[in-house]
Amino acid sequence: MTPVSVLKILWRHKVSMITVLVLTLAAAAYVFFFAPRSYMASTVYVLVTPRVPSVEEMRTDPAVAAANSDNPYLRSADSSLITQVMATKLSSTDVVDSLKAAGLSPDYTVTLPATTGAGQLIRMEATGPSPQLAITTAEALGQHLTAKLRDAQKVNGADDRYLFTALQIDPPSKATEQFSSRLRSMIVVLIGGVILLFGAVSIARMLENSRAARKDAADRGKPVSRRRRSADRHAEPAAVANEQQDGEPGGGSVVAARAVKDRKPARYAVDEPPLLLPQPGLEDLSFEERRSDVPVKR
Numbered sequence: 001m002t003p004v005s006v007l008k009i010l011w012r013h014k015v016s017m018i019t020v021l022v023l024t025l026a027a028a029a030y031v032f033f034f035a036p037r038s039y040m041a042s043t044v045y046v047l048v049t050p051r052v053p054s055v056e057e058m059r060t061d062p063a064v065a066a067a068n069s070d071n072p073y074l075r076s077a078d079s080s081l082i083t084q085v086m087a088t089k090l091s092s093t094d095v096v097d098s099l100k101a102a103g104l105s106p107d108y109t110v111t112l113p114a115t116t117g118a119g120q121l122i123r124m125e126a127t128g129p130s131p132q133l134a135i136t137t138a139e140a141l142g143q144h145l146t147a148k149l150r151d152a153q154k155v156n157g158a159d160d161r162y163l164f165t166a167l168q169i170d171p172p173s174k175a176t177e178q179f180s181s182r183l184r185s186m187i188v189v190l191i192g193g194v195i196l197l198f199g200a201v202s203i204a205r206m207l208e209n210s211r212a213a214r215k216d217a218a219d220r221g222k223p224v225s226r227r228r229r230s231a232d233r234h235a236e237p238a239a240v241a242n243e244q245q246d247g248e249p250g251g252g253s254v255v256a257a258r259a260v261k262d263r264k265p266a267r268y269a270v271d272e273p274p275l276l277l278p279q280p281g282l283e284d285l286s287f288e289e290r291r292s293d294v295p296v297k298r
Contacts, residue, residue, distance in 0.1 A: 013204040020200050024193025031185045038178045041134035042125040043142050044113075044170035047083055047149070050074065050162050067159035073152070074162055082149075082164050083112055083120035089148045090124070090141065098144070104137040105129075122166075131175035138172035 010017050052074075058065035073082040089095070090110045099106050105128035113121045122145065126137035146166050153163045 009205065010201060013201045016200045016204045017197060020193060020197040024190065024196070027193070028186050028189045031189050032182055035182060035185055036129055038127050038129060038181045039131045039134045039175040040125055040127045040178050041131070041138040041172040041175040042123060042170070043138045043168065043172045045122045045124075045142060045145055045166045045168050047086070047120045047122065047164045048167055049079065049164060052162070064161075067161060068157050069159065069162045070156040071153050071158040071162045071164075072156065073164065074158075080112075080120055082152075083122055085152060086122060086145060086149055087112055089152070090122075090144060095141075095144055099137060099140060102140065104140055105133055108137060108141060110141075126172070127178065128175075134175040135172045142166075142168060 050071075052069070053061075053064045073085070076082075087110045096106045099108075105126055107128070108124060108126040111123045111125070113123055124138060124141040124145070126134050126141060128134035128137055149164060149166050
């Protein structure tokens with residue numbers, strides 16, 4: 001099927017096509033202008049590595065020497081371990097449940113941007129139906145980060161001077177609208193409209209073909225009426241007689257024979273034999289009609 005034939009089929013069912021197109025465009029316009037919008041607010045924290053007291057400070061200050069330095073994440077050779085643990089804890093279900101219980105948006109993401117230096121960055125992005133809700137959710141995620149960071153390092157009772165600290169470097173001061181969500185919804189509506197268009201045209205073609213098939217079957221099975229059969233039986237002899245009267249002398253039989261040969265056969269009933277027309281013999285013709293002076297032997 002070529003594109004031209006597809007366009008011809010669509011145009012033949014233009015009523016269905018125009019109806020579906022109007023509904024699709026109306027739905028797409030509603031989604032783009034009046035559908036619920038989403039806003040995103042983000043905040044960035046950096047995890048600062050604690051300053052470990054030197055040997056000289058421990059020697060001069062007994063309180064520093066007596067402090068508990070058992071922080072498992074501080075002993076790790078991988079400085080990004082604490083940020084990976086925090087990203088995992090913030091993505092847990094208990095954080096989602098706490099946000100829902102507080103009436104905040106559970107739609108957020110936690111990422112680890114590339115960092116340099118001793119600190120590690122954690123970026124949190126919250127999405128909500130209003131700018132204020134998105135900003136509030138981002139601030140709540142920062143509070144969860146601070147609390148979970150402290151609890152994870154206090155597992156062995158480490159002193160505060162040996163703990164990583166979370167420092168906010170980009171507060172969620174403004175929420176921006178996400179146009180991509182509306183565009184995605186509009187694209188989904190348009191794709192659904194195209195599928196509905198071809199489905200409606202296919203159904204219209206099927207109904208049209210079904211009606212045409214029923215009409216043809218009814219025309220083939222329609223019986224011939226008795227009046228029409230009687231008219232067909234009497235029409236043939238009358239036409240032959242008229243042609244014989246209007247023809248020239250001696251040529252009537254030839255004209256009648258040609259008319260009978262060229263005429264389409266009449267429709268007869270199944271149980272009736274065809275009508276046999278009488279042919280004039282030479283013995284019934286006069287000398288002038290036969291164009292001969294010799295009489296015919298009887």
